[in-house]
Amino acid sequence: MNTLQLIYEGKSKRVYAKDEDTLVIEFKDDVTAIDGLVKAVAIGKGVLAARISAFFFKLLNDAGIKTHFIEYDGFRRIIVKKLEIIPVEVIVRNYAYGSLLRRLPIYKPLQKLEPPLLEFHYKDDDLHDPLVLEEDLIRTGILSEQELDFIKSVSLRVNDILTKFFESKKLKFVDVKLEFGKSRSGEILVADEISGDTFRVLDENGNHLDKEVFRRTKDAGLLLKAYLRLAEVVGVSVDGVFSSY
Numbered sequence: 001m002n003t004l005q006l007i008y009e010g011k012s013k014r015v016y017a018k019d020e021d022t023l024v025i026e027f028k029d030d031v032t033a034i035d036g037l038v039k040a041v042a043i044g045k046g047v048l049a050a051r052i053s054a055f056f057f058k059l060l061n062d063a064g065i066k067t068h069f070i071e072y073d074g075f076r077r078i079i080v081k082k083l084e085i086i087p088v089e090v091i092v093r094n095y096a097y098g099s100l101l102r103r104l105p106i107y108k109p110l111q112k113l114e115p116p117l118l119e120f121h122y123k124d125d126d127l128h129d130p131l132v133l134e135e136d137l138i139r140t141g142i143l144s145e146q147e148l149d150f151i152k153s154v155s156l157r158v159n160d161i162l163t164k165f166f167e168s169k170k171l172k173f174v175d176v177k178l179e180f181g182k183s184r185s186g187e188i189l190v191a192d193e194i195s196g197d198t199f200r201v202l203d204e205n206g207n208h209l210d211k212e213v214f215r216r217t218k219d220a221g222l223l224l225k226a227y228l229r230l231a232e233v234v235g236v237s238v239d240g241v242f243s244s245y
């Protein structure tokens with residue numbers, strides 16, 4: 001039985017309207033890479049991503065960071081505040097990896113970036129989420145200077161909290177992609193998800209506990225194994241992950 005109204009279906013999530021100010025985000029088992037060109041299904045991924053996201057949003061909320069997260073709704077869903085998403089992806093990088101190495105191969109792989117490097121990408125699949133300048137964001141009116149400053153400082157605080165968390169688990173927190181949205185009252189909150197789909201973490205042997213496993217191997221089974229390890233390390237339950245719903 002489902003009385004929620006589907007308002008958006010993306011690559012990895014479905015978004016339902018719960019009431020005027022609240023949404024339900026449902027994490028699918030789908031996994032995509034290369035802008036959606038490679039697709040697979042990893043049974044159990046959705047539930048794990050929902051639980052891991054809920055865990056990290058709670059961690060941030062408890063640290064005084066304002067996020068869209070309200071509560072975990074069981075299985076593959078979280079309940080969040082409805083926002084107007086700002087079409088910018090903020091990437092915070094602690095070590096050189098991924099698209100940074102492709103863009104500028106003179107960085108050494110996993111070179112430490114201290115202080116962390118902030119990147120902004122314009123969120124548009126057709127344009128392949130291009131890297132943009134801070135100036136672009138201001139001059140196009142996507143963000144005011146104050147909003148940009150706020151987003152930068154929150155991104156660095158979020159990165160700090162996540163870095164400390166993963167350090168305490170003996171893991172290397174490589175980078176993270178954040179999204180932000182505006183509430184009706186104009187407040188800017190951290191939105192979307194915080195999971196192995198949006199951050200990279202390495203164990204002491206250099207193994208990924210994140211979506212990089214799929215980007216490299218295109219193997220949904222290996223991805224799920226990495227996600228189960230991530231859940232275990234983070235301390236979220238893996239109970240009932242494979243039951244169908």
Ligand SMILES: Nc1ncnc2c1ncn2[C@@H]1O[C@H](COP(=O)(O)OP(=O)(O)O)[C@@H](O)[C@H]1O
Pocket residue numbers: 008009010011012013014015023068080081082083084085179181191192193
């Ligand atoms: N609190 C929120 N309010 C409104 N939209 C949100 C919120 N949090 C996340 N979203 C949006 O919901 C969508 C989630 O689906 P996803 O599968 O990630 O889509 P996409 O393929 O566009 O990345 C994204 O477009 C994301 O920006």
Ligand SMILES: [Mg+2]
Pocket residue numbers: 010011012
């Ligand atoms: Mg997305």
